[in-house]
Structures are given as C-alpha cells and as structure tokens.
Amino acid sequence: MASNQEIISSGTNAVHTGFWVDWDPGKIFGATLTLRDSHAVPLLAALATLVAIASNRSWHICRIFWHSFLRAKDDHNEPVKEHRRKQQVILRNSETAGEATLNLFEQWFNFGVTKVLRECSPKDIVLGIFAAGHWVLFIAFGVIVSQIVLGKVVVSKALPTCGQWYPATTIGGVFTAEGNRVYSELMLNQTLNADSYVRSCYPRGGSQGILDCNKFVTRSLPYQVQQNRPCPFNSTACLPDARSTVILESGNITLSNLGLNSKYSKAISVQKRSTCAVLDADLFRIQQPSLLNASLDYLTYSFWKEKETGKNVTLVFRSNNQFSDDYKLVSFFLIYDPEDIALPIRPKTFTSNEVTIILLQGLGVSFLEEQDDPWFSVHTPIEYNNDTGNIPPNYIRYRMDNFLNVISCMEQYRFCSSITSRCTNFEGLIRSETLTAADYATFGLKGANSTEETDLRRIITLLQLVMPDTALHKSIQGRGGAAMQTTRYLSDGEQLQLGANQWKIELESWFRMCLARLQLEIFNTIERPQNVDENRVVNIWKTNYEPLLTVCGRIKFKSPNHTSLSTFGLIMILVFSAVLMLGSLIGMILPTTRWTRRWKTVIDWRRDEVLALLEKTKDQNALEVQEANVEFSTIAVNGKNQTTRELENDDLDPFLIVQ
DSSP states (O other), X not given: OOOHHHHHHTTGGGBOOEEEXXXXXXXXXXXXXXXXXXXXXXXXXXXXXXXXXXHHHXXXXXXXXXXXXXXXXXXXXXXXXXXXXXXXXXXXXXXXHHHHXXXXXXXXXXXXXXXXXXXXXXXXXXXXXXXXXXXXXXXXXXXXXXXXXXXXXXXXXXXXXXXXXXXXXXXXXXXXXXXXHHHHHHHHHHHHHHHHHHHHHSTTOOSOOOSOOOSSSSSOOOEEEEEEEOOSSOTXXXXXXXXXXXXXXEOOEETTTTTBOOTTTTTEEEEEEEXXXXXXXXXXXXXXXXXXXXXXXXXXXXXXXXXXXXXXXEEEEETTGXXXXXXXXXXEEEOSOGGXXXXXXXXXSTTTOEEEEEEEEOTTOEESSOBOOSSXXXXXXXXXXXXXXXXXXXXXXXXXXXXXXXXXXXXXXXXXXXXXXXXXXXXXXXXXXXXXXXXXXHHTOOSOOOHHHHHHHHHHHHXXXXXXGGSHHHHHTTOGGGGSGGGGGEETTEEOOOOTTHHHHHHHHHHHHHHHHHHHHHHTTSSOOTTOOTTTEEEHHHHTOGGGGGGTTOBEEEOTTEEEEEHHHHHHHHHHHHHHHHHTTHHHHGGGSGGGTTXXXXXXXXXXXXXXXXXXXXXXXXXXXXXXXXXXXXXXXXXEEEEHHHHTTSOOOGGGOBO
C-alpha cells in the first residue's frame, strides 16, 4: 500500500498542462494556462522583455505628440526660447522615458532655478512629470507581469485509473475474508494519512510540519465547537448531566475548498456535524449469554441487534483486564435501522443520523491525581500489596472508576446553496443518491438535463459517496489506544498528564481527521492509490457509477513542479504590447504620407532628428570657418595694414573699416 509521503506526492503525473478554466474567478478571469516550471520561467522572461520593448514604443508615440505640443506658435515671428528648443531636441532623440526624464532634469539644473522658474511654462513642468510618470509606470508594468502568475494551483487530467477503489472480492455484495483484509488495509492507510496530515498541517496539530502541507487547494478546513448543549439522546443517559453535550461542526465547506472545479464551486457547500456525549455504560449492559464460560469473569454489552434474527449483538469484555497497562479503545459505526439500535441512542428516523460509539477501557492505567473528566473518570485509589514495606506511605495512585466508558455521537451533514440561500436538513452520512424535490429546491435546480445541472448532480453524488468515510469511527479505525492524544503522556502504564475535559480534546482531534479525510478522499479520486495491486481492487465508478467518470480531470490541487498563469493577463500583455508597437510606427508612416509630408509637425519632427541636427552642425561649422577667415584677413585703416584681430583692441568706428 502507499505510504503517507507517497500519497502526499501523488498527482505529480496527473497534472493537466495547457489551457483550462478555473471556475472560482469565473469563465473569463479564470482562464488559466498551466506549464511546467521549465517552460513557465522562459515565458515570463520573454513577457518581461516584451513589456520593456513596449515601454520604449509607447514613449515613441508620446514624444511625437509632446514634440508637437511644445512647438512655438510662430517660429518666424517669435524666437523659440532656448530651453524649449532643447526640450524638443531631447524629446526627438531620447529613446526611453527614463533617458528623457534624466536629460530634462539635467537641462533644468544647468539653466538654474531662477531661469527655470522665470521661463518655464506649466506645460514644461507637466512634460517632466509625464516623462517621469511614464518611466515609473512601465517599471510597475514590468513588475505586474509577475502578477499573471496564479501560483501552483493546477487541475488534474483525466486518467484511466480515476475513481474510487474498493476490494474486488465480494460474494453477493459482501466482502469475503480477502476483501475484508484489503478493505482494512485501504481504510487504515487512509486513516494514518489523515492523522499524519492533521498533525503536520492543521492548527494545533502539534507537529513540526515535516510533510508537504501545500498539496491541497485549502490547507485545512475550519470548524467550531459548541459546548454544554442539550443531550441528543435519552436525557438521563448523558454524563455528567443533560447539558454536557459537545457539538463539533465544520463551516460551510465549498466545492472550491475541496478542490472540485465546477461552475457551482463557490455556490454549493457541505457542512459536517458530530453531536457527542458521554453516556452511562450500564444502560447497555446485558445478561451474560449462556454460551460463554461461566467460570470466566465477563461483562457483556449490546448497542444494536441483528436485523435477521432480532437478537442482540453482544460485545464481550473480560473484567480482569486491570493488569493491562494500556488503554483498549474500540469504535463502531452503526448504520442499522433505528429499531435495531439500542434505545438510548436510537435515531428518530432512518435518515436523521448515524451513530458512532466509542468504547474505552483502562483499569490497568494508573494516574497521578484524580480527574473529573466524565470519560476518564478517575477517583478510585489503587490498593497495593505492601507486605515488603518498600512502598512509601505518600505513594498514591488512582485508577478509572468505570469498567467501560462510552461516547456516542450523532453523525450528520447537510448541503447549502448561496444561489437560493437555503440548506437541506441535517441528515445521516449515508443517504439516498437520488435527489429529492427539497434537494432540487435547495440547489436551485429545475430538473432539466442541462450540462451544468447534470454536472452538479454528479458532484453531489461524489460527495454522498465519500461522506460516510468522514465518520469519527474512521478516525480510530482499529488503532486502539494509539488513536488517542492521551497516549502521548502514557509511560509504562502511568498517565503522566491528562488535560481538562480530555474527552473533548480527543473528539476535536478525531473531528479534524474527519475533515482531512474528506480532503483526502476527494484528492484520491484522481488516480488509483500508489502501490495498490490492481488485481485486488476494483474501480466502483466503472462498475456502479459510470457517470461519475466525467468528474475525472476536475480536481484542483497544488503541484510544486508546475506554474499556472492567467490567460486573461497573458492576452492583455500581448495585445497591449502589439498595439503600442504598431502605434509607434506613426513616426515612420507620417513622413511618407503625401498629405502629411508638408505638415509642420512632421517637418519639425524630422528637423530635430539626430542626423538632421548633425547636418546642421556641419553647416554651422563651415560658416564659422568662413567667418574666421574673414576675421583674420588683412585690412587697411588709415593707410596702414592691420588684421581684424589687431583691430579688436582699437577704438575704431566699424564704419571706417574697409578691406
């Protein structure tokens, strides 16, 4: 059979890679792309690069319009201010918003604060803010690219082994001896898995969290405890009084919490309830059957009858087991007709609830002090034979008061719908798979065979199949005293510590396992449990519930080797980048268009291009050289040859200079 670690690691090869819809966010925002990490990382890197390119192309569009916006109203009649002219050149030749921002602020710094305040108009300030904002905005967009990563949530793919697996060896629907062995093995493994998961991953589990707690969509399912409730059974049967009952109740566990991917994943929920009380064991004690050896000391109890014969099913306990230094813990899940269940714990109707009974013995365990816990009632001093005188007078130990201690629990659950704001009645864990008219009204179904309604009915059927495995009895599953938290503090037959209301502590621990069991049962439908001999088990979905095979490939969980991306976000990035890249071609298209070829905006844009500025610089240099030649030419002033450089120091009237 599969070990806990193998179960936790299962599903690795059952991940659907590609596009799928997560119905929690909806059809549009839930569109998801799942890839292996080795493929997702390069894709994210490519998207980040694409956003960087789109940022540059976006700035290319913006600078064209800003260049035009800053153009002087009349360049022929009013000289363009020096800083405005430089701004246009900066806009024309800065390929990125960051570069433009730094160049603009450098220009303002060189001009000086006084000149900037005197000559800058509001739109100059707006330009600097816009360039800086564009720069920061696309840096943020680059970060946002990572936000399309939805995490490690994936959906299973439909595998041939998808379903629920039970022993294949039956006769007339009843397990054979081999079938019972297989069933016990399967159930015990599930119980151990649930126990390990609760200890590691649930609050108050008490473990260091060694196991992988990030396998399920929801790490742990919440619950609440109601104290001092009225006794649900015969009021005189509950201990210590009629208002000592405890109710353990989960919250509304949505289909989404369980990883079921459906259009109704957030609308439909299930709620588990266990109503438990300590009962007087003497109410179930019966006369010793004649078939037992009268020479042996037995005590016999009965909690239900055989349907066929009407005779009591007798549970026999030897009364001299006080020599055992461990606890004996057994449990039963009574799924019989109400009239066949003992009167003190008899359900009102067949479907109202099932009953779990938990029986504890521990007369051989010694306690350091007295305890008022109704299940661990400890007040009886232990009498030791002290003929040797080795036991000191102050050495006092106690034992449990009762031979047998009983907890009985009503096991129920119900469905709720946020569509109609209604819930079904709390009923037993085993109920008819056929939906009633009340169920249709609760779920808001019309009875039509639409795809959505058919899908919901199948998911409801799946939950009805797994809910019986969430009984408290399944949390004990033949493990004896090892199933109790109490045994953590049991050493060589001596109970070193016992918490206040320890019976409630035990019930909470088992109830947490019930919730974890619900998570595991849904998850394990993905594929056949690992290391299970397929010749010993059969998939009941294929033999009895074939329509449930459509649920295959619908279970969400988390995979450490895969990454899910938002398809909506991915498309938005691609479309946004494509629009910006195409829009950036305006700088190339406008100058080539006949009707815009003489548009002054285009003329100015081409004028301030780097190459155009370079040509102007060459022309300016040639002009300066020509002026320099004139400057150093020989001139005659008052019959005397002098150069213009020599004349610079003379106080001459320039109109008297002749060549």
